[in-house]
C-alpha cells in the first residue's frame with residue numbers, strides 16, 4: 001500500500017466530509033443493528049448453554065387447563081421405579097414480584113440437610129452454618145437481590161407479602177456469588193417449608209419434579225414412560241430444550257440476517273442510484289487522469305476511500321452494538337428471542353464477544369458496501385483525460 | 391521529438407453524425423523547439439495537444455512522441471508516459487481548490503514510489519524558483535490569479551518532463567501576468583524542454599523565443 | 613430443518629451470490645470483449661471496449677481474490693458446522709453429509725488454481741503494451757463464469773441437503789483403509805512407498821526449478837499435490853494427532869492442533885500454485901521463470917510436515 005495514496009484518500013474523505021459522514025453513519029447504524037441482534041443472540045445462547053448444562057435430564061410439569069399447575073409430590077416414588085432412573089425429586093420454586101423495586105426474585109426452596117438437586121446450589125450453601133439458623137425464617141440471597149434490598153433499606157431482613165396479604169418477616173442469613181443463570185443473582189434460597197408458605201404451595205404439592213437418568217441414551221425412553229404414566233403432565237428433556245434453543249437461535253439469527261441483508265442491499269442500490277459522482281468529484285478525477293494517474297490508480301483511490309469509510313463505520317457500529325447490548329441490556333432486541341423468557345425472566349446478558357462473530361458481521365456488511373462503490377469508481381476512472389481541456 | 395503522420399480524429403456524435411476535429415495532420419517538432427499552435431476556437435488545437443499527451447487516441451494515423459508510438463498504448467502505459475514525459479498547463483489552471491498550493495504541485499507524483507518528503511521537497515524547490523515563496527500552505531482557491539498560474543506551471547514541471555504542453559495558458563490572465571508567463575517560458579526553453587503552446591493570443595505569434603508558428607484551421611494545417 | 617439459516621452459511625451464500633450476480637452483470641461485456649476486443653483498431657467501439665476491459669479486469673480481479681479468500685471461510689464454516697451435525701467430529705463428516713459434498717470441495721479447490729492462473733494471465737496481459745492476452749483472458753473469464761455457476765449450484769444443493777438430524781460418519785471411518793472406495797485403496801499404499809514418492813517428487817521439483825526446466829517443474833508440482841494430500845492423510849496427520857489410527861486431513865484445522873492445518877495447506881497450495889504459475893508465465897512471455905517463491909513455500913510445507921514425525925521421534929524415541 002502506497003502511504004501517499006493512503007494519506008491522499010484520507011484527505012479526500014475529509015474534503016467531502018458531509019457526504020462521507022452521512023453514508024458512514026447510516027452504514028454504522030445498520031452494522032450496529034445487525035451486530036446487536038447477533039451479539040444478543042450469541043450472549044443468550046451462551047447463557048442457555050450454561051443453564052442447560054445445569055438442568056436436570058428430565059423435568060416433569062403438571063398441566064391444568066393448559067397451564068402449569070402444582071404437581072403431586074408422591075409421584076416421585078412412582079417415577080423412581082422406572083428402570084434407568086437414578087433419582088427423582090420434587091422442586092418448590094417460583095417468582096416473587098417485589099413491587100417497590102419492580103423486579104422479580106426467584107425463590108428456590110431447599111432442604112438444607114439433603115444434597116440439593118443441583119450441584120450449583122450445593123456450592124452456594126456449602127459455607128453456610130445451618131445450625132445457628134435452625135427453626136428461624138431465613139434466606140440466602142444472590143448478590144443482585146442483596147443490592148436491591150439494600151437500596152430499599154432492608155439490611156437484615158425482608159418483609160414478604162403473602163398471597164393472603166399478610167406480612168412475613170424473613171431474616172437475611174447470607175449471600176452467594178452468582179454462578180450460572182438459573183441460580184443467578186436474582187435468586188433467593190429458602191428452607192423448603194418457608195418457600196411453600198411464600199409461594200402458596202401446600203405440603204404434598206410441588207412446582208415440578210426433576211429426574212436424573214444415568215444413561216443419556218435412555219432419557220427419551222424414560223420420558224415416554226413418564227408421560228404414559230401421567231398423561232396430565234408435560235415431560236421436558238434436556239436434549240429437547242437444547243435442540244429447540246439451538247434451533248431457535250440459529251433460526252431467528254438467520255431469519256433476521258436475511259431480512260437485514262435484503263434491507264442493506266436495497267439501501268446500497270438506492271445509494272448507487274443517487275450518489276453518482278458529483279460534478280466537482282468528476283472534475284477532480286479528470287484532472288488526476290490528465291496529470292498521469294492510471295485508471296487503476298484512480299479506482300484504487302476510490303476503493304480506498306470507501307474502504308476506509310466502511311471499515312470505520314463498521315468499527316463504530318460494533319462499538320455502538322457492544323454498548324447497546326452489554327451496557328443497556330439490548331432493550332427491544334431480547335424480545336426477538338422471547339422464547340427464552342419461559343425459561344428465565346430477568347437476568348444480565350453475559351458479555352460474550354467472539355471474534356468469528358465479528359468476522360461474520362464484517363463479511364455480511366462490508367463486501368456489499370464495496371460492491372456498491374465499484375461501479376461509480378469505474379465510471380469515474382474512465383473519464384476521458386481530455387475532458388478537462390474543454 | 392514529436393511526429394504526427396496522417397493523423398485524423400473524428401468524434402462520433404449521436405446517430406450517424408460525427409465531428410472531424412483533425413484531418414490528415416502531419417507535423418514534426420524537434421527536441422528543444424518552442425512551437426505555437428495558432429487557430430480560432432474549434433479549429434482542433436486542444437485535440438492535437440490531447441493526442442500528443444496520449445489522453446486520447448487518433449482515429450487513424452500515428453503519433454510518435456519521444457521515440458514511442460503513443461497512439462495505441464493501453465491506459466497504464468499511456469498514463470505513465472503522460473506522467474513521465476508530459477507537463478500540461480491548462481487554460482483554467484485546473485487546480486484542486488481545496489488542496490494547498492504545494493499539494494497541488496505534488497499531485498501527479500502521489501501514486502509513484504517516491505517518498506512523500508522527496509516530492510514535497512521537489513515541489514517546494516520548483517515553486518521557489520517560480521517566485522512563490524509564501525502561501526505554500528494556503529488552499530489553491532484562495533490564491534491570486536498570478537499565484538495560481540505559477541502553481542499550475544510548477545505542477546507541470548514537477549515530474550521533470552521533456553515536453554511541456556500549454557493549452558491557452560494566458561487566456562484568463564491580464565497583460566502583466568501574461569508577460570510574466572513569457573519570462574517563465576524563456577527559462578523553460580533554456581532548460582531544454584520541448585514546448586507546444588496552443589493559443590490565439592497574437593502576442594505569441596512574433597515572440598523572439600518562438601521557433602515556429604503552426605496554423606491550424608478547421609482541423610487541417612494551413 | 614435445512615442448515616440454510618445459520619448465520620455462517622447465510623454469509624457464505626450472500627457473498628457467493630453477490631459474486632455470481634456481479635459475474636452475471638459482467639457477462640454481456642465479457643462476451644463482447646471476448647469477440648471484438650482488438651487493441652490494433654482505433655474505432656469508437658474499441659475505445660468503449662477498452663474502458664469495459666478495465667471494468668471487467670478490475671472487477672474480476674477483485675472477485676477472484678474474494679473467491680480465494682472465501683475458500684478459507686468455506687473450510688472454516690464446514691468445520692464450524694461439525695458442531696451441529698450429528699456424528700460429525702470435523703469437516704470430514706460435514707462435507708460427506710451429501711453425496712456430492714466431496715465434489716463441491718474438489719471443485720472449490722480446483723477453483724483456487726483456476727482463479728489464480730487467471731489472475732496471473734491478467735497481470736501478464738496488462739504488463740505488455742500490446743495487451744497480448746486480452747481476448748484469451750476474456751474468453752477464459754467466460755469459462756470461469758460457467759465454472760462459478762456450477763459451483764454455486766453445488767453449494768445450494770449441498771446446503772439444502774445438510775440436515776442436522778441425519779447422522780454422518782466421522783473421519784475415523786471415512787479415511788480408514790478398510791473403506792471400500794478408491795480412496796481406501798489409495799490409503800492402503802504402503803507408507804514407505806508413499807513417503808519415498810513424496811520426497812522424491814519434492815527433490816525433482818527443486819532440481820528442475822534450479823535447472824530452469826519449467827515444463828518439468830510444472831509437471832512434478834502437479835503430481836506432487838495429490839501425493840502430498842495422501843501423505844498428509846495417511847502419514848503426517850497421525851503424528852499431528854499423535855495417534856496411529858487417526859488419519860484425517862480435516863481435524864488439522866481445529867483449535868486443538870493450533871489451527872496448523874490452515875498453515876500447512878496454505879503452504880502446499882500456494883507453493884504448488886506459485887511453481888505452476890511461474891512455469892506458465894515463463895511459457896507465455898518467454899522470460900526466465902521465477903521459481904524462488906514457490907520453492908520457499910513448498911520447502912516450508914515439506915519442512916513443516918516432516919517436523920511432526922521427527923519431533924515425535926525426538927520426544928518419544930520411536931515412530932508411531
Ligand SMILES: Nc1ncnc2c1ncn2[C@@H]1O[C@H](COP(=O)(O)OP(=O)(O)OP(=O)(O)O)[C@@H](O)[C@H]1O
Pocket residue numbers: 401402409410411429430431432433434435436437438
Ligand atoms: N469529446 C468530444 N466530442 C465531440 N466533439 C468534440 C469533442 N472534443 C472536441 N470536439 C470538437 O472537435 C473540434 C475541435 O475541438 P478542439 O477543442 O480541439 O478545438 P480548439 O481549437 O481547442 O478550440 P478552443 O479554442 O475553443 O479551445 C470542435 O468542433 C469540438 O466541438
Ligand SMILES: [Mg+2]
Pocket residue numbers: 389435436437557
Ligand atoms: Mg481548446
